Amino acid sequence: MSQSRPQPPTPGKRAGRRTATRRNRVNLTTVLAVLLPVLSAAVLLLVRPDSPPDPTYPPTRTTLTAATLICPAGLPDSPEVALTTVSDDVDDQVAVGLGDDPQDADLVSGRVTTVDDGDALSVSGEGDAAPGLVAGRASDGEEAVSSCLSPAAVRWFTGVGAGASHRSVLELTNPDSGTAVADVTVLGRDGVVDAPRLRGVSVPGGSSIRLDLSSLVPRTDELALQVVTARGRIGSTLLDQVDRVGSAPATRDWLSGQAEPATDNVLLGLAPGSGRRTLAIANPGTDEVRARLRVVDTESVFAPDGVDEIRVPPQSVVRVPVTAVVDQAVAEGAIGVSVTASGPVTATVRSVVRGDLSVTTGGTPIDAQATVLLPELPDRGGQAATRRVVLGDAATAGTVTVVARAADGSKLEETSIDVVPDRGAVIRVPAATRQLDVTPARTTVTGSVVTSSPGGTSVLSLTVPLRNGLVPHVRPGLS
Incomplete structure (x- = not known):
């Protein structure tokens, strides 16, 4: 009697079921692997907290109290x-x-x-x-004038002398009761000048000291000074002196400082007439810069013929004789020069005309009322003196209003003039002007006041008086 045996399952069907199950598992795993991160990111976006606030705050502007x-x-x-x-x-x-x-x-x-x-x-x-x-x-004896400025943390003086015929005296003044300290870095023709006696200069409280550079760092090349206040408050000024030809006494003028080097320096106010003109350019950077000289007049700003590109080595000062170029430009109505460089520099033009020294430095653009005080002109036998405001470096087209006042505050004259970029402007003011207000509108400008008389020429840069102070925003730190 034969017995029936169960037939084994068909191999092909079981393998197919396993393959289908595996495929389903693979597909589910793949889907979850893709969807879960996406869903997690979406949830995080929904519950993400607000971005933390900026921890820095600008200072608050407030009226000066001192x-x-x-x-x-x-x-x-x-x-x-x-x-x-x-x-x-x-x-x-x-x-x-x-x-x-x-x-x-x-x-x-x-x-x-x-x-x-x-x-x-x-x-x-x-x-x-x-x-x-x-x-x-x-100064009554010679044409020299200076504004009184607030103490500054850093001040640059360029075209400084420390020799026999051209020498300068740096004056450091401490208005406070405690001792203040200044560090003076000297740049020369060949780089930084070793001047240990000008490092860590102490100025006792409520006093002023004078540093004769011809005694401290005697040299014949052009110098530049960076005066840094390391402690306290210090006001730095510089008196420049050049010997005249023959037995005449030396001529002096104050050399205005610059707040910082710049790639564009506009030097407005040139003594009329012919004389000796010297351009000094200082490069405080560690790379060589190349500079170009241009002339500013009331029609345009242009590069004069015969002046090549000026190369200024790193941390050094170059002296460029510009007598012929500037004398010709002044005779044709130029009011200043500009120095455009590939890196930040400082610049000064020193003029000795008819035996009188005048110094023109890079000005600071003004966007609000600038006010300067001018001296009463001495009587020089009835010979005429002139005063004029020279403007340039306008950022955009705008208007500048000039108000001339007498010592008692009475208005002598008010003039408005349109200014445009790449063109200078001149406004003549009465010789009796003692207070001068210059106010730009819809633009910024750079300017100076030039006073010329038979005794010589003085140049005074326009400055904006401080009306407001900045109070820093102070918050407790996190521990």
């Missing part, structure tokens, strides 16, 4: 310091001098007050006397 201006020591027979305020309705007093016993001086809106004090000093105002404080110095 202001200090530093004035250089007066030249012989010229002890006066002039002061005023551009704020309205001020009838107050300011402290003039250094140390524990300064003298009080009246400060009245629109009126120029003079104080006799020939030493280097500070002019300090508090409360209503602080915003818009303006002061300046001048």
